[in-house]
């Protein structure tokens with residue numbers, strides 16, 4: 001599939017991290033024994049000072065970049081030009097979360113600009129498997145996200161096609177919402193499928209993650225935690241350390 005980001009979608013050097021290396025299928029195998037990941041969401045950062053806000057979270061694992069189009073969700077954030085600049089200056093790899101319609105068309109461009117991981121919504125993709133394969137072919141980790149109301153069943157058997165599953169623990173669109181503990185049975189279904197299939201797919205949660213809720217998600221099988229207001233609502237480095245400690249307490 002050709003990229004639809006026009007001249008901006010030049011292939012970029014993928015920003016790697018000493019802990020991760022290049023995100024190939026082989027690397028993915030090595031990551032089977034890794035611990036949990038804390039991915040701050042820059043949705044809660046000061047958008048006027050993004051570079052210093054990125055430097056403030058250098059102790060995190062990946063930076064979660066929320067791309068919203070005001071169609072798939074009722075909010076608008078950024079597109080390829082800004083993500084490309086974030087990619088250029090971020091001290092840690094990019095975990096791009098696309099909350100946009102027509103993911104089949106737009107997602108490959110984010111992989112081409114060098115994002116380490118690109119997650120699209122199941123509800124916004126016509127052919128999730130073909131799209132995931134395309135993302136992997138470009139060199140990114142392929143993620144699929146499910147809104148709270150989306151049935152996990154069709155995706156359980158597709159798990160080998162993905163490097164990450166994002167179980168939304170709020171309705172996508174805004175930071176600062178309350179954690180939906182009733183998403184834990186869905187998360188457990190994916191954790192069980194992951195174990196049964198012997199996969200190292202990352203299970204991510206996003207929305208309302210704090211020191212009070214991260215343990216609930218970790219207990220249900222999450223290993224990758226997105227936190228916006230919980231990180232940027234204080235001193236980011238301290239908040240990241242606190243979240244890491246709280247998650248580790250409940251690690252599987």
Ligand SMILES: O=C(CO)[C@H](O)[C@H](O)COP(=O)(O)O
Nearest residue numbers: 041172173175176208228229
């Ligand atoms: O995807 C998102 C919203 O759709 C954000 O990543 C999420 O809301 C993070 O914010 P918070 O941790 O404050 O809930």
